[in-house]
Amino acid sequence: MKKFQRFLQRADKNKVLRRLPALHEEAFAANDCLQCAACCKNYSPRFKTPDVKRISKHLRMKESVFIDTYLHVDNEGDFVVKSSPCPFLGADNCCSIYDVRPSDCARFPYTDEDVLLKRPQLTLKNATFCPIVFSVLDKLSEGS
Structure with a gap:
């Protein structure tokens, strides 16, 4: 998580926003929300x-x-x-x-919008239980 925190602190907003749509789609293709539902089981919108x-x-x-x-x-x-x-x-x-x-x-998990950068604490929290957020952050931080 420290790696993600550092990444979010220094991320180039425009670069990240350009990469989000593809990473979002890739993460959703690899993860079935109906198998997980951790968001619905542990947190409230x-x-x-x-x-x-x-x-x-x-x-x-x-x-x-x-x-x-x-x-x-x-x-x-x-x-x-x-x-x-x-x-x-x-x-x-x-x-x-x-x-x-x-x-x-x-809108959850916000991996296709600027909330990912605008609310870093929320993004980091979501990465602890949502494999999609974790995957997107992992790929973003690798490529930085």
Whole structure:
């Protein structure tokens, strides 16, 4: 992880952003999220207001009931799931609200966007459990 931390501190943003799409695709081709689901088992996305509205409507629940049932406010002031694994994760590692999932879930693991560089602490944390993030960082740091 130290290698990744050093890389993120001195990375050439434009060079990295040019390489991300290919590395992202390569990592996703080599890793099956449905075999892993570590993100859903151990961490929670942020549920922003549009996510809460969309998901509660999909579940035919009042927003307040959805929040009371599934969410709590974390130490950063964000809505996150109350329990791990995520209550929407099935035994088959499929998401029961996949089509309306939070934007954080849709964007995860951020290996195709500048979040990888803009939020280095998040990237390093994600690399500890997500083989896709680890793979992308490993290849980026090799080529630097």
